[in-house]
Amino acid sequence: MFSYADKLRAVELYFKYGKKASRVVQELGYPSTRQLRRWARIIQAGGVLPESVPRKPRYTSEQKRAAVEHYLNHGCCQAFTRRSLGYPSDWLLNRWLDELHPGKRRLISVVQNHHAPFDTEVKRQAVRELCTRSESAREVAQKVGVRREVLYKWKNELIGDEAYRSMRKNKDPSFQEERDTLLDEVARLQQQIRRQQMELDILKKAEELIKKDPGISVQSLTNREKTQVADAFRNTCSLTELLSILQLARSSYFYHRAALFAADKYAEVRTVLVEVFNSNYRCYGYRRLHAMLRYEGMRLSEKVVRRLMAEEQLVVSRSRRRRYSSYCGEIGPAPDNLLARDFTAGAPNQKWLTDITEFQLPSGKVWLSPVVDCFDGKVVSWSVGTRLDAELANTMLDGAISTLKPGERPVIHSDRGGHYRWPGWLTRVNAAGLIRSMSRKGCSPDNAACEGFFGRLKTEMYYGREWSGITLDSFMLHLDAYIRWYNERRIKLSLGAVSPAMYRQQLGIR
Template sequence: MYSYEDRMRAVQLYIKLGKRVKATIRQLGYPTKNALKHWCREYERGHVLAAGYVRTKQRYSDEQKRIAVEHYLSHGRCLAWTMRALGYPCRQKLSAWIDEYDPDAKRRVVGNIVTITPRSDQQKRTAAIDLCSRRESARSLAQEVGVSRQTLYNWKNQQLGREVPASMTRRRDLPPTASRDELERELEALRRDVQRLQLEHDLLTKANELIKKDLGIDLRLLANREKTLLVDALRPTYALPELLTRLEFARSSYFYHRSLLSLDDRYAELRQTIMTLFETNRNCYGYRRIHAALVRRGEQVSEKVVRRLMKQEQLVVATVKRRRYTSYQGELDAAPENLVNRDFHAAVPNEKWLTDITEFQLPAGKVYLSPMIDCFDGLVVSWSVSTRPDAELVNTMLDAAIETISDSSERPVVHSDRGAHYRWPGWLSRMHNAQLARSMSRKGCSPDNAACEGFFGRLKNEMYYYRDWINTTLEDFMQQLDSYIRWYNHHRIKISLGGLSPSEYRRNLGIVA
């Protein structure tokens, strides 16, 4: 049950986002789709929500309760018959009334047998074995045990498994006048069959539990290490020779692999180092960047070992599900030629610049980012953040990027999409005064600016998605966004740069960033 404030917050955000159900639920984490629509309809009728939920609770008088209990006691103590005869109440209420008026009145009838005391697992197992090895009907055996026939079969399924047949008596193999010794030998053989099947069932169950194998796996095809884990798990229940025989596992091999498992973890220190690197780098380093960071620290370790250890420690980088590509079908006026033509490689800095605008949806509102990215090493040359996607957002970013050009001979090609921001007079005049070349993607073709879109994808995966922004203000978010981009430029290593960050890469080349 949600409070009034929670419901009002959900309705206001739902209306603010243009009545987009999935976006509202994704940001708040509640409620269901139908509940959100119901709250919105209620709010639109009177611009106010009910103070709380109104729940009708049917009440019965003491006389009605007494009549129901007396009818139950005098008509065979059947809950269903009493409910049909009186027309009230539900089964739970009637059971509660009976416990209140006469706690000893209720009894559970199964067939013609009244079950009073629960049975232990040993009693159930004995009864199940007797059922499999019986020479009489299952009904007679159920009457001897004191349960119904169905309960007896349920015990067999629980204790021995459904694959064990309910009757294993070899009546045709016995002569009409079989002796007691022959019957006992047959019973012992049947019990061995049951034990063998139970061992098979336990091995398959443990294989599914410990090493995540399917229940139909051939146990003989397991690796020796996996067989060792199974034997150790079932040794308290079964004898060692019995387990080794069933798995076709040599005794010497078992003890060899058991000694390997008991050794200390040789990668214990490396595991801790990898976990520290993963956490200090915003949980966004995969095994390749973790390996590069270890090499920088002087660690000599294989990349495969790093990948295996990260998998064992469940250090997984969060990624968002890719959406289906759709193209934009609008065009305002003539656009300049696509000079980049999907060639996002540059031999020197300030040769090709990429820019675009991305949006961040927060409970407190929307934030827009406009960066300028250098194709030489992916350095974010300049960026601006605002709550409005207006001309000032892109013009401020362009002015800051132009100020970073120290050599007057450098004339970068500025590539963008065909948005209106890059066709306004303010943008055009700044580009003309700085003598920068304009380049634009084809209409509705975001892959033409794939390098900039890739930066947005990495930024949102590592900083925005899978985080709770409910209590974050727009100013706090913009500060965190600015902090991330500075970390991206100066500390985040890239495999394509030899395990260096863009700033470190430029310093190594003698280029002043």
């Protein structure tokens, strides 16, 4: 079932994940937790995993030949052979007969059918066919699997000879009329059963093809969906019968069939849509994708973009995670909240926002400390590290201060975390002439614009992705690349569907 390399890979992940078998099975999809632990015990004991286990035959060739010879030499009775030897089953014995003595089983089965027991209902049905037959009695007997004499014996036991002759020779018109009426009723019931079976098959096919919920009816299907179902049954049923069951006009069927097989006029749009979605961290909704398509010269309505996204299964992943808090308690007087939740600015470097967020990975933790400009949401400076210390915040602040022009003294707003009250931070703020502003205690909406940046970052780059096997250094490179893409390429509808860098370039700001 599994190759030797697959087994070694599973055992390596088992020890790597701290002997958590369920996690390995969830990631690889194989094997069972019990089988994985057994492989691990073999490896720990210094053994070698078996590549494959040959299946041992249940019966030897001598036992096979002995059973066949006993069957042929003792009246060709399967039950007697099975009771005498204790093996095999009837199916296995028949297979051995076909293998060692081809053609014997067919001749023997005909003889055994003569002695096979028949239920009373089977006898009644056979006699009924004998009395109303249109072919010879020998042909009726062959269908049942008995001799002609046995068939007539059943007839004498059940109805007698006199009743049989009256049924066969009765030429009374009323009898013939009643017989024809019954035959017509049987044909009508068979047609009704066939129609109901077709309706059931159609509904099952609709659930499979169109992904409809169980319990649907034919009336709930659209004409295009009915056309798809009808095409699936064209090889087994007539078109007239299918359209009658589906309650679909013939003209509507051919109209929708031509539309289904016509060339997709959105084929090029689909390709560009998927490429834009995948190249932008799979985070763009239909509004941003609609704006990007307009840049490409493709003018479509937002409804068409939403429909194409649904057909191509372009879904933005969403998740909620616990947020990191850097609040360490009141260690000194805090400045007033100067922004008062007004995160708008008329020019760059007037209002800055900062905070720290945490990323939990299988290999450890990473922290990000950015400075966000309220003018256009650009990340002015950022620092990424594996330690939550003063250097993380101070390095970010030094990078932001280096971008200021002479005379610029922005307000830098933060929460009440201890990173923004340490002496190193305060010294840098005072030396650059920055104006401090802090949120109220435990009130994250006071820094909503920065929190929104963290939410977009984690939704688009972090959540919904598999980070197992990624080192901390590699993740920090991913994070740095995302922020650069966020500044230079990610479009914002509030800026007119352009990125912060493009927006500043349009305004002539450097």
